[in-house]
Amino acid sequence: MFIRAYLRASTKEQDATRAQSDLHKFAEERGLKIAASYVENESGASLKRPELFRLLADCSPGDVLLIEQVDRLSRLNATDWERLKGEIRSRRVKVVALDLPTSWSMIQSNPNDIQSRMLDAINAMMLDMLAAIARKDYEDRLRRQAQGIAKAKEEGAYRGRPEDxxxxxxxxxxxxxxxxxxxxxxxxxxxxxxxxxxxxxxxxxxxxxxxxxx
Missing domain, CATH: 1.10.10 (Arc Repressor Mutant, subunit A)
Structure with a gap:
């Protein structure tokens, strides 16, 4: 089993490696090491994330995809989230997130144990819920942005992003x-x-x- 850390930020101005020390600390506390880190600056609302899919391509069955928060993995709509989940399932990769305590035991659990299978089911449900919340937060933010821009345009105060x-x-x-x-x-x-x-x-x-x- 290899642990592969995935670190993502939405824009090039953000530090995608910000959570790297937290992920390494999480692994070290359990006597484990991160085999590789995959870093990219891409939107979580898009499936166009080459580093994420490179990570999955590098995985063997039973490997762990370690993330800080579920929204680092997905702010996807329902259809794209199902596609990504299908890819993860087909490669038999375990998703472990620091903000999802039900997933923590998967990093060391026995896949043949009945308790482990129950935790897998619970974890899948929690992943779906947090991914849906992350998507809603993303859509709410876009809506608030659009409302703010529309209001600023009405008031003649909107100038857009300054040119570089x-x-x-x-x-x-x-x-x-x-x-x-x-x-x-x-x-x-x-x-x-x-x-x-x-x-x-x-x-x-x-x-x-x-x-x-x-």
Missing amino acids: TERNAAILQMLRGGQKWRDIAAATGCSMSTLSRLAKRLADEPMQTNTAEA
Whole structure:
């Protein structure tokens, strides 16, 4: 049995490794060690998480997926959560979360023991409940954000996120140099929508120059 820690944060500005010491402490208190850590900055509401699926691909039956909180694993909608659970079940991986005490005994329990099977069932139910709560919190936050933006727009106070002028200048330079969008996104961490907007700005530059000369 190998213990594999999964650490996730939603944005590149957040520290995905923040809980690493807590996970190592949890394992050490039980006389165990974490074999590998998988870290990524991706939304928990999306299944597009390469490090999570790399972790699962590395697992053998009986390995442990260790997380700080269930919402680090899932803020998924019901359909995607079922898909992820199916992948975890098919690989016979145990999910252990620091915020889910019913899962703690799974890290050392005997899979043939009747008590262990009962705990597996309880743990699965609790995982579903906490994943549903995490999804509701995510949707509530999005709704409050949208309401706040709508109100600010009505009052004329909404200006949006300030532009990262230094980064965008570098992106424009890369676009002028003919670099591929995929390479630019990987180097700067920008989204494809940002690249599209800046490419349009670049395409409009000659028109702006001609208009000024006229």
